[in-house]
Amino acid sequence: MESKSYLPKDHVEVLPCMAAFAVVVESGSFVEASAKIGVTASAVSKQVSKLEQALSLRLIDRTTRSLKVNAEGHQIYKYCKLVLESSANIFRVKDRLIDTPQGIVRMGVPKSLYATCSKMIPKFLSQFRDVNVQLVCGEKFDFVADGIDVGVVVTNRPPEGMVARRLCDVDFVLCASNDYIEKSGPVSHPDELSEHSCIPFIGDLDKQYWKFKSAQENCDVLIPGRYLSDCPEAALTATVAGVGVSCLPLCLAIDAILNKQLTTLLPEWSYRGTLQGTAWIVYQPGQLLSKRIKVLVDYVMSELEKSSRAWVLK
Template sequence: MRTDDFLEVMHELVAFVRVAEAGSFSAAARRHGLTPSAVSRQVARLESAMGVSLLQRTTRQLRLTEAGMAVLERGRVMVAAAQSTMRVAEGHVGSPKGLIRVSAPKAFARHVLQRHLLTFLQHYPDVDVHLLVVDRPVDPLREGVDLVIRLTDDPPQGMVARALMPVRQLVLASPAYLASHEAILAPEDLMAHSCLSIGEQERDSRWRFVRGDDEVELTVAGRYTLNHSEMRLAAVEAGLGVGCVQDFVARDALAAGRVVRLLPEWAFDTNYQGMAYLLFSASRYTTPKVRALIDHLVGALTPGASAAPAPE
């Protein structure tokens, strides 16, 4: 096939990308309102035009060939570019409008993001938001998400990353628990206490503390292990032991005196904290609706930033 003939197979290329991402002809067909056989014929035409096999078909699954993997990598870029091109007109409209897809971790979405999204929706009545609340990594290009919030100290390459706010894990206990147990004045004192760990990985029971040049790492144990921050906070409030909870989850309980922060002079070093970044594709055309939400969240959450003005 001549390289300048790609316009003749653009529909087929899009079909192939969707099939490869969905993992089946039927799933891709449902997305586009076609029949599986119609999508299969589109992919077959692309293979014929290119002169290579892109998919290995079996009765149970599809598998990309080496050529198929290379075409998928470049095809995704072409599809994204085509989508961006189609949004150029929308991008020049002065007033933000349309749908924005956002993803965020569960606890962050509930305790931090929700109230700012509600304010944004009140300010921009022509903008809709689809919020995907998941703790797994989200691929914005593959899943059609405009903005991704991720807690990390190492934002991914190839994406624009706007820092929103630091997130820390705090070590907490209830006043009643502290009144009936030995004092906790140093990290080593935790060895004598029931400690509530996250428990998703074996190293979650290894608690590490840093203070200047001093580092202390110890193995803790307790009666209750759970990977849900709000439930872990409730267990701490109930006096079941010492627990680690994200600062934004514990904020109200700390302010009300239901829990007490322990070892505040020590930094609790864990994988479940970091900077909350707002991520979006560097290759995606930033429309007014997306830019408005970026400015709104950065202004609301970033220390020292000023919120973007609401439209009149």
């Protein structure tokens, strides 16, 4: 039988270099890329140099402190990225051929829904004992560079080129404990928040604005933050303890509100922020969706649908 050579040997040898170059572009540095690949930054640099030599093209302009992908590099990157995506598809094929869902699913979740999603995972793990979950908190993810299999995003425009399935609405509510209101007085207009102790969980320590809207007007308030954390659960705990007024995801605060630990404020005003909107579960398109990803997506959709029914103020 006549043998067929699909690729010249020197083309095959630079395949790992193509993958390394794609990771460098997405990571923005050799050091970050080395951490993702699991080799030294020097080794990654040598792989990129080998690719440049094979192509007789300079792809990255380097200095001692930074690197910049040039025009040729951006064109080559489009095809090198396909090498990474093809390798991921190979493992998706393997997963599809296995009857029992198994392996690791890396899931990215925003701060506003992190507590809610984290409560769901133990039950999922008990149902699917061969699936492991890595839950990552953040607002923006690069699915390839960050190795995210499934992401939950809160946006009115789901990302293009991804499968996006609607989960629920994420609303925020202004609230405080009864003890705090008794000591500090009621709030009748957003402007009055500048005279109160407030508990933001995002933003700049020096400049923290809360934006509100009513039927008649918009109001942006620069609030004084006595206690600031990047953790919504920490803000909830401090609010229940009477530290001050907070603006929290309704899904996080609802139990404390229904249990009379917190009182809602300014019900005729709605909070306008970047972390509220419609929540979507998103993942890479294609027919080769692994079973471990499919069962997690279906589970999260079902559980969030049931949970969101309780996120209603009565």
